[in-house]
Amino acid sequence: MRDAYTVEAVRKAEDVLMARGPEGALMQRAAAGLAAVCARLLPRVYGARVVLLVGSGDNGGDALYAGARLARRGAAVLAVLAADRVHEGGLAALRAAGGRVSADRADARAAIAAADLVVDGLLGIGGRGGLREPHAALAAHAADSAALVVAVDLPSGVDAGTGAVEGPAVRADVTVTFGGYKPGLLIDPGAGRAGVLELVDIGLGPELPPAHVRSPQAADIAALLPGPGAESDKYRRGVLAMASGSDRYSGAAVLSVGGALRGGVGMLRYAGQAGVVAKVLDRWPEVVATVLEPTDPVAGLPQRVAAWVVGPGRGLHPAAVVELRTVLGTGLPVLLDADAITLLAEEPDLVRDRSAPTLLTPHAGELARLLPGVDRADIEARRLAHATRAAAEFGCTVLLKGSTTIIAEPGRPAIVNPTGTPLLATAGTGDVLAGLIGAMLASGLAPRDAAVCGAYLHGLAARLACGGAPISASDLLGAIPAAFRALR
Ligand SMILES: NC(=O)C1=CN([C@@H]2O[C@H](COP(=O)(O)OP(=O)(O)OC[C@H]3O[C@@H](n4cnc5c(N)ncnc54)[C@H](O)[C@@H]3O)[C@@H](O)[C@H]2O)[C@@H](O)CC1
Numbered sequence: 001m002r003d004a005y006t007v008e009a010v011r012k013a014e015d016v017l018m019a020r021g022p023e024g025a026l027m028q029r030a031a032a033g034l035a036a037v038c039a040r041l042l043p044r045v046y047g048a049r050v051v052l053l054v055g056s057g058d059n060g061g062d063a064l065y066a067g068a069r070l071a072r073r074g075a076a077v078l079a080v081l082a083a084d085r086v087h088e089g090g091l092a093a094l095r096a097a098g099g100r101v102s103a104d105r106a107d108a109r110a111a112i113a114a115a116d117l118v119v120d121g122l123l124g125i126g127g128r129g130g131l132r133e134p135h136a137a138l139a140a141h142a143a144d145s146a147a148l149v150v151a152v153d154l155p156s157g158v159d160a161g162t163g164a165v166e167g168p169a170v171r172a173d174v175t176v177t178f179g180g181y182k183p184g185l186l187i188d189p190g191a192g193r194a195g196v197l198e199l200v201d202i203g204l205g206p207e208l209p210p211a212h213v214r215s216p217q218a219a220d221i222a223a224l225l226p227g228p229g230a231e232s233d234k235y236r237r238g239v240l241a242m243a244s245g246s247d248r249y250s251g252a253a254v255l256s257v258g259g260a261l262r263g264g265v266g267m268l269r270y271a272g273q274a275g276v277v278a279k280v281l282d283r284w285p286e287v288v289a290t291v292l293e294p295t296d297p298v299a300g301l302p303q304r305v306a307a308w309v310v311g312p313g314r315g316l317h318p319a320a321v322v323e324l325r326t327v328l329g330t331g332l333p334v335l336l337d338a339d340a341i342t343l344l345a346e347e348p349d350l351v352r353d354r355s356a357p358t359l360l361t362p363h364a365g366e367l368a369r370l371l372p373g374v375d376r377a378d379i380e381a382r383r384l385a386h387a388t389r390a391a392a393e394f395g396c397t398v399l400l401k402g403s404t405t406i407i408a409e410p411g412r413p414a415i416v417n418p419t420g421t422p423l424l425a426t427a428g429t430g431d432v433l434a435g436l437i438g439a440m441l442a443s444g445l446a447p448r449d450a451a452v453c454g455a456y457l458h459g460l461a462a463r464l465a466c467g468g469a470p471i472s473a474s475d476l477l478g479a480i481p482a483a484f485r486a487l488r
């Protein structure tokens with residue numbers, strides 16, 4: 001797991017350690033770790049051209065002390081000062097090691113253009129809002145340069161707590177972060193600015209509270225995933241019921257059913273209109289299907305199942321409303337996606353009053369329907385806050401899709417999925433996800449774990465499907481087995 005902490009938690013832990021140890025010790029640990037990563041990234045430290053972008057706070061101090069270490073190993077280090085006052089000890093250390101200092105704009109621009117490495121020490125966890133001048137101009141020069149950009153603690157201009165980017169911000173190739181990850185390094189748009197993450201241990205661990213946000217790695221998923229054992233049979237592996245697709249949107253049924261089958265469901269019981277049942281059986285003959293009567297849409301719904309998936313391509317007609325109420329009236333785990341979420345916005349108490357496990361999987365537009373007064377752009381800019389709020393308001397698990405999928409549940413740290421990729425931004429991939437998570441729910445995983453495993457495999461499958469080339473939702477289905485294999 002990658003564990004991320006709020007800025008307040010990091011500062012509190014730092015205060016405890018600083019009160020205990022010699023002055024400046026933490027910054028020295030941070031600077032030593034930062035310099036070591038920089039040295040590793042450079043083909044040769046001796047003679048390398050290094051430019052430090054130095055802001056007024058301790059983030060600039062880290063950069064200066066690290067720069068001094070590189071200068072002592074023979075790098076040509078120039079500190080570009082973005083403020084009148086910068087960390088005095090760091091500045092003295094850099095000068096003593098033979099580093100140069102400049103506050104001249106033209107000088108800075110030329111040096112950044114010619115640099116091998118730019119170290120972004122403009123702002124760390126003390127940054128607020130987008131970069132002001134001259135910080136913004138320096139960030140723009142770094143973006144224009146061919147130099148490798150290493151951010152100190154986090155890319156300047158990214159909000160450490162949320163990943164929000166309100167204006168200009170540094171785009172780093174590598175971010176060297178201290179003591180613990182920050183949520184803004186794991187959540188877009190901030191995550192997209194951070195590049196590869198390197199964590200430097202400065203001894204905060206014992207003083208940190210439980211994580212605010214967690215990001216699972218391959219081993220965490222492998223440990224959670226259910227697998228068939230010698231005792232398994234199709235019922236014990238989990239029977240999933242699906243109410244997805246319609247005669248109009250039959251593809252949603254075919255894709256969501258496919259996601260569940262590839263996800264390892266023991267048996268899949270599908271119910272729908274006659275035309276869509278025929279298409280599902282044509283593609284997936286292993287499905288046990290029921291044709292629902294238009295006059296009584298709930299009479300034929302599957303019984304004796306372990307979990308339900310409702311919604312993808314199902315429609316918003318009155319029969320879909322009756323069906324949704326019926327499924328939510330059971331005591332079974334239920335995943336609601338797409339049209340079911342739109343319907344839920346009209347009758348939110350269907351979930352609020354429910355005590356059985358419930359998982360909502362909205363994209364930003366669907367979540368906006370559930371949270372009156374919030375629009376899609378707000379949600380995309382502050383994904384963590386909105387997913388967390390929705391989970392609290394509905395008293396259930398919420399998986400917010402899109403760039404950085406977030407899984408929130410009341411009283412638990414939020415989870416961010418690390419495998420997502422914009423390759424997934426194509427029609428039908430959400431249907432596959434609903435099925436994949438449904439299979440995990442039917443196997444007995446709790447909604448949060450089911451969502452975490454499903455989202456991880458989904459992103460991994462997208463990356464593996466066509467070797468990074470564009471994919472269709474059908475390609476994604478085909479790559480799910482490879483994603484499972486990659487975790488073994
Ligand atoms: N506290 C500690 O013990 C440690 C702190 N460390 C470093 O210290 C950093 C935090 O240092 P600080 O609290 O001094 O804060 P920062 O260095 O992050 O920056 C705060 C300064 O930037 C200015 N500023 C804020 N937003 C701005 C914006 N949008 N545009 C331009 N200027 C802006 C503020 O006026 C303030 O002076 C961490 O990120 C980390 O790099 C590390 O050395 C490890 C130990």
Ligand SMILES: Nc1ncnc2c1ncn2[C@@H]1O[C@H](COP(=O)(O)OP(=O)(O)O)[C@@H](O)[C@H]1O
Pocket residue numbers: 338363400401402403404405420421422423424425426427428429430431432433458
């Ligand atoms: N920019 C993006 N980066 C990463 N993943 C994305 C991006 N855009 C969409 N996705 C993912 O693609 C899937 C799309 O789901 P959804 O919006 O429900 O589409 P559909 O209804 O067409 O299936 C989700 O898993 C979502 O997280």
Ligand SMILES: [K+]
Pocket residue numbers: 059120121122123124151152153154155156
């Ligand atoms: K920084």
